[in-house]
Amino acid sequence: MYIERVLEETSRRNPHEDYFLQSVKKFLDSVRPVIDAHPEYEANALLERLVEPERVFQFRVPWLGDDGKVHVNKGYRVQFNSAIGPYKGGLRFSSSVNLDVLKFLGFEQTFKNALTTLPIGGAKGGCDFDPHGKSDNEIMRFCQSYMTELYRYIGPSLDIPAGDIGVSEKEIAYLFGQYKRIKGVYENGVITGKGINYGGSLIRPEAAGYGVLYYAREVLNHQKDVIQGKTFVLSGYGNVTWGCIKKINELGGKVISISGHNGYVYDPDGICGDKVNYLLELRANKNRDVKMYADKYGCKFFEGRKPWELKGDIYIPCATQNEIDVSEAKMIVEGGCKYYFEGANMPATNEAIEYLQQNGVIVGPAKAANAGGVAVSALEMSQNSIRYSWTKEEVDNKLQEIMKKIHDESVEAAERYNLGYDLVKGANIAAFEKVAKTMISEGVI
């Protein structure tokens, strides 16, 4: 009853925020057995506090286009939860950004970050600015204007942004440059995903994708199965897709697809060798057209379609939210999928996830599977704090340990509540237990 009441109140108080409500609903449904076992949570209004961001900033971002015209965008930072550490989470620059999207991402980030076992709270921010088709100078002026507002709300012990869709190393550098100039101090721990020469971490660019595969390896290992020889169906063409493909090839799997906003590429020979590096060019290209890959390597581009109609063993959506509904989940099951891992945040509807699980697919949820990116961001913060940098091997080994712990803790949590091998509920429960316990002990704040 408590959960139903909170869900009802949350939807009444956050009208039209469908993504946010979708993520809250899925989460609260998963942690039901924990709530039932802890009546004091209701007395402490724990869930009511958990679904309300601690703080939300919204601000005007004016910038000058190359044509001399003034443009105005909406900038945001959602500081969702600081129970277990300073606010941490990426910035998304995309025309699809609004408060609803950033609240769902901040809510998810809180629990993903708790799973990493590192001391970071949850946040998300961004702007409805689309960097595609903009000149370098426009991107720089935009980033400077965005940071001229954002700098008031962030700091190395307060809130540490990073990249997400539309924000890569180039944007991070412009953002950091402006922060440094305004503050007049060299605090490189204020943002992560930096370049190597000014405090970035080795393996950070690869971390989200590598993490997905390290997590997948634990899952397959648990099923007495191996990555080697498996066929992978992927969506997206950005940072997460690239990192996944690199590691899949290393582990002896084959990737047959990538996708963009207007269709997907099917490469039956596998995306490997030089083709993987070509993804970096594709990502840097202002046209954001994955068809260029098909033209260059002589394979097929399916316009206006998604790769879920392909047959494979393991499916990894790495593009954006809700790219899989029930009809697409059906295709995935019919395609022979055994494992499904979320490289993107909330890539499927709640009903699609249920359909996959009911049809025997093992689901690795985003909070667990793609936590490698933010985990290495936290390791970047550690390196910045001690003013030192670790080798590739050191960071990579820590990432592997973290992904193993995320899997093992999720399994342990699900078993404790007799839920079987349910990685979705297990991850949500393991994360919730950490955040809830800490919130109770820190008092009513």
Ligand code: 2IT
């Ligand atoms: O969704 C994510 O976990 C990220 N975009 C990475 C956030 C971070 O702080 O590295």
